[in-house]
Amino acid sequence: MNLALADIRHRLGRFLMTCVGLGLLMAVALSMVGIYQGVVAEALALSRSLHAELWVVEQGTRGPFAESSRIPGDVRAIVARVPGVAEAGAITLRTAEAKAPQGILRMQIMGYEPGRPGGPSAIEAGRGLGGARFEMVVDARARLPLGATVELGGDRYRVVGLTRGLVASGGDPLAFVHLRDSQDLQFKLAPPAARRALAAGAGTGSTDTVNAVIARLHPGADPDAVAETIRRWKHLAALTDAEQADILTRSVVQRARVQLGMFTIVLLFVSAVIIALIIYTMTMDKLREIATLKLIGASDRTIVGLVLQQALILGGAGFVAATGIVFATRDFFPRAVALGPAEVAVMAGVIGFICVLGSLVSIRAALAIEPQQALGG
Template sequence: MNLALKDIRHGLFRFILTCFGLGLLMTVVLAMIGIYNGLVSDALAVVKAPAVDMWVVESGTQGPFAEASSIPADTRDAVARMPGVAEAGAINYQTVEATHGGKTLRLYVIGYETGRPGGPLRIAEGRAIGTSHFELVADRKTGLTPGDTIRLGRNRFTVVGLVEGAMNSGGDPAVFMTLSDAMGLQTELSPADQRVQAARGANPVKSASVAAIIVRVKPGADVDLLTATLRQWKHLSALTQADQETILLASVVDKARRQIGLFLGILLSVSAVVIALIIYTMTMEKLKQIATLKLIGAPDRTIIGLIVQQALLLGMSGWGIGLALILLVKDNFPRRVVLEPFNAMVLAGIIVVVCLAASALGVRAAMKVDPATALGS
């Protein structure tokens, strides 16, 4: 007969309620782990999306994600002619707001040259951009579907395809359009502004520029040598893909990442204390029953098994409930929640260690119980 299961059946409702409460706590812990992973994943998504080896940006800047970068679009031709360069493409980034279906969407617009690096590598639904104007590919998080039209600036764009996981570091979903459309959106003025600029004798059109030139190198080419050569051009700077990712994590999302990480550490500590208190309280409530077991000659290993098994059942039940709940609701979070199997396994290991440590406190109290306590009132 398993005493741990027998005792759980005796107070089944209370045990289930405790497991559910612990499961809710584990849901919050797993959510914070997923939000932390999602923050890092979203921050790197746009950087990794072009699958390039090098970024050419404005001199003295850290690239288009850490600070503003503006270079002439025709820089791409000069970069493309350099030895070791396989492909080069101009790319532009900007954030816009648009209204669709009665809701305001905040979109991260990526303008790229079709047939060159910078566009979406995989279309999840629909097709890629096929014309030079007024088509776009959107991330699913925008809520747009193929065939929808949306007004950006003074033009209407038709959604022809969908991608997944294209976000900026702020969690805004991305839309891809041709570079010419993106530069038009960047430089256009409203009719009233055009009239004011014309009356002043100024150019009624903003100057057009791109954020970066992205480069794929030939097999065997020395990326470090190529970036060093480009840095000798006084008006340009160059960063490898690894440099760009490091800068993004070290500057753009560093504070948010550390804050979420600190909160996650606090939450794990609180969870450990709560689990320990629950298990210790459960043990203290059974001291008279433990004294009875001692009185009838039950060996110490039976009492230790009772406490440890209940602690592990409680902890793993809470973990299972928490994992099931977060998997059900994670897609409803405003920001992406990325939960890897490794994260769930690490949390399970932490819970096992905490349960064993907490049960050790209970075992210590149980071993001190006088069997004569069972004869008291």
Template sequence: MNLALADIRHGIGRFLITCVGIGLLLGVALSMVGIYQGVVREALALTRSLGAELWVVEQGTRGPFAEASRVPGDVREMVARIPGVAAAGGLTLRTAEAEGPQGRIRLQVVGYEPGRPGGPGSLVEGRALGGARFELVADARSGLPLGATLHLGADRYRVVGITRGLVASGGDPLVFATLRDSQEMQFRQAPPAARRALAAGALPAVTDTVNAVVAVLHPGADPSAVAETVRRWKHLSALTAAEQEDLLTRSVVQRARMQLGIFTVVLLFVSGVIIALIIYTMTMDKRREIATLKLIGAPDRTIAGLVLQQAMLIGAFGFVAGLVLLLSVRDHFPRAVELGVFEVAVMAGVTATICLLASVLSIRAALRIDPQQALGG
């Protein structure tokens, strides 16, 4: 007879409540791991969706995601003529707030030229942008349905396409507009400001400005060599796709990754302490039963197995409960929760290790129990 299972059946209610409590704790730990992975995926979502192999930015800057970058719009033609470049397109990025169907939303507006690099990789609904003005392709996380309208700047835009999984590094959903519309939103002055500038003798604002030029290379072209060609121009800098991803993960989201990582480690440590206390309490509640086993000649390995099996069963049931809970609610999180097979397997191993270590104290305490306690009051 398996003593651990027999003891669990005897107090099944308490065991299930304990597993649910452990499951909630492990579910929070799993969510931290998922959010940690989601931060990285969200930071790289736009760059990977664009498929750009080269980013041309203002000299002395590290790209539009890390700091401000402005280059003349005609740079895209210069980049397109570099040997090895198949196509190039201008790109603008700006953060905006708009009144949506479900209230005010914060968006990252990406402006690109339809037919050139810079647009969303794929749509789940609707169509891509064409030649018409004041149209948007929005990510599903924005809550904007197909056909919805919203004000951006001084104009009203209509959603004609929906993407999925495209958000900025800060978690704001992306919307794509034509380059001309985006440039006007970002660089056009309001009429009163323009009149004051003209009265003061200032030149009209130049709107043919972009934050970066993205390029797609011919098959076999060396991105590093093409980037080095661009860097020879004294007023421009360039990053390959690998350098842009490295910059995003090591600079733009590094602090968020560190904070989530530290919080995850602390949470796992707390989980280990709580599991150890629960197992110890359950073991001490069975002092008389353990003393009786010793009195009838049960070996120490039987008693150690009783405690260890219960600890591992609590960890296993708690882990499954936490995983099921997280998978059922993760779509409602404000940030992406990315849990793959590898992350789940690693967390299962960490949970098993925590339960194993947590049972050591209880096993030592159980082995010290005097068999005479079975005869006491």
């Protein structure tokens, strides 16, 4: 017979309530792990979706995600002719607030030329951008339906396609528009300002400016060698995709990662203390029973088994509850809660370790109980 299970069955209501409470606490810790992973996954989502092997940006800058970069639009054609480059596409990136049917919507607007690198790799619903202007493909996170109209920079855009999982490093949904539309949004002066510039003697200026050119290479081409060729042009810098990913994770979202990581550690520490206290209380509630067990000859192994098994059952049940809660609610989080089997398994291991650690004090207390404590009324 299993004493730990028998005792749990005897106090089932109390045990379940404890599990629910512990489950909620663990759910917070598990969510934090998921959000931590989500921040990294979201930061890399666009870069991975574009399948770019090379990022060409303004010299002295580290690419459109890290800082401002402006290069002429014709750089795309130059890059496309570099040996080793299979195709190249110009892109623009800017954060904008659009008027959507449900209110003001903050989005990351990405301009690209349909048919060239820079567009979404997969369309979840609807279609990609066609020949017409003022069309938009937007991520499902924006909660815009197909056919919805969005006002952006004084123009009205129609949603023709939806993507999934494409967000900026800050969690804003990505919206893809024609390069020409995005250049107008980003670089064209408003009519009164243009008139003033013309009166001051300045030209109307070209808006054929982009933030970066991305390139895909021929199979077998060395990204570092091609990047080195491009860097010879004085006004350009080139980053491989690995360098871009490194900038995204180590620079752009670094503070958020560290903040979330620290918070997760604090939460795990708090969880460990609470688990230890619960196990200790559960053990002390059985003081007389443990003393009786010793009185009738139970070995220390039996006593340790009782405490340890209950700690692990409690931790396991709480973790199952936590996992259920997180997976049932993660779609309601504003940012991705990226939890895969690996994260869940690691967290289960951490909780198991915390339970074992937390039960040590209780085991020590249980072993110190004297059999005489079972006697008397």
